[in-house]
């Protein structure tokens with residue numbers, strides 16, 4: 001096959017995969033990384049496109065992308081032959097529908113419902129699978145905003161109504177954190193990447209918001225340092241100095257209006273250089289509005305707000 005290289009649009013048309021899915025697979029799996037132009041645009045060889053085409057066929061027939069992304073073209077051809085032999089019904093040769101021809105009922109709302117079912121069934125594997133699928137469908141940031149954020153709200157509501165047991169909530173929180181951390185590795189490791197430290201201050205034990213912020217920042221190309229929950233101000237400041245980060249993000253969820261948190265916020269500002277960016281989010285932030293104003297924190301209500309704030313910070317850093 002020749003040396004001609006193609007854009008992602010051509011790779012998408014010829015492989016049958018959307019450009020979005022191609023980019024998500026590239027981020028998540030080894031073995032589908034195209035060349036880049038000097039301006040960092042993706043360039044696909046004939047082999048790359050052939051591999052994407054075969055991966056599309058194999059995933060349509062039910063193979064999991066995580067299991068097959070690393071295979072080369074001959075191995076994929078063998079695999080497809082074997083799958084078609086083992087599941088003759090999946091091929092179109094005798095007029096029976098291909099899996100890819102079936103109506104696609106996937107939606108973010110259905111994914112959240114499915115994740116709630118996995119939570120109730122204590123099915124951590126299913127939980128992981130549904131989140132992986134959401135990432136492929138929506139991309140990493142879409143999965144965080146459209147699936148994980150509503151899911152944590154629903155879990156909270158079920159818990160409040162007494163419809164969720166402690167094991168169900170704990171298992172879901174553990175699965176969520178482990179999945180989100182597993183998605184962080186591919187992003188933000190370039191030596192020039194801006195750096196951010198993420199924590200919750202004293203007595204703030206809920207950490208999923210902080211983990212979501214970590215995943216989102218990593219996805220936007222930041223090198224992230226997540227140092228966990230209930231970290232005293234002087235320790236946060238010391239870790240920020242140790243890693244020479246460019247910003248700190250704090251998540252405030254529960255309790256509301258705690259004087260210890262107010263003191264932590266003031267101590268933190270006093271330990272940082274003038275104007276150092278401190279981003280604050282989480283559902284309890286409103287109850288700390290006065291303290292946040294006095295420490296000149298950048299308040300973010302939602303993950304899209306965070307995307308915006310990090311992009312602004314990033315461009316001010318590179319200016």
Ligand code: B12
Pocket residue numbers: 149150152153154155156157159160169173203204205206207208209210212213249250251252253254255256279280281282283284300301302303305306
């Ligand atoms: C998991 C969970 C737990 C776990 C925590 C496990 C862990 N290691 O984190 C455990 C079981 C320990 C727990 C305990 C409790 N919990 Co709890 N918990 C939750 C749950 C389901 C998710 C928690 C979470 O991390 N949320 C944080 C994020 C995901 O949500 P968020 O604050 O809305 O943040 C959003 C944005 O603001 C943004 N964001 C968050 N942080 C940041 C930071 C920055 C910088 C930016 C930019 C953005 C950002 O991201 C989110 C995206 O949607 C919530 C439900 C919920 N909706 O949050 C209840 C919830 C927070 N818990 C609640 C309660 C009452 C408790 C307990 C008091 C229960 C009890 N009776 O013991 C204890 C308190 C423990 C303590 N001392 O703090 C209540 C709080 C109610 C209130 N008045 O605030 C909630 C809301 C459930 C409910 N609906 O009743 N909980």
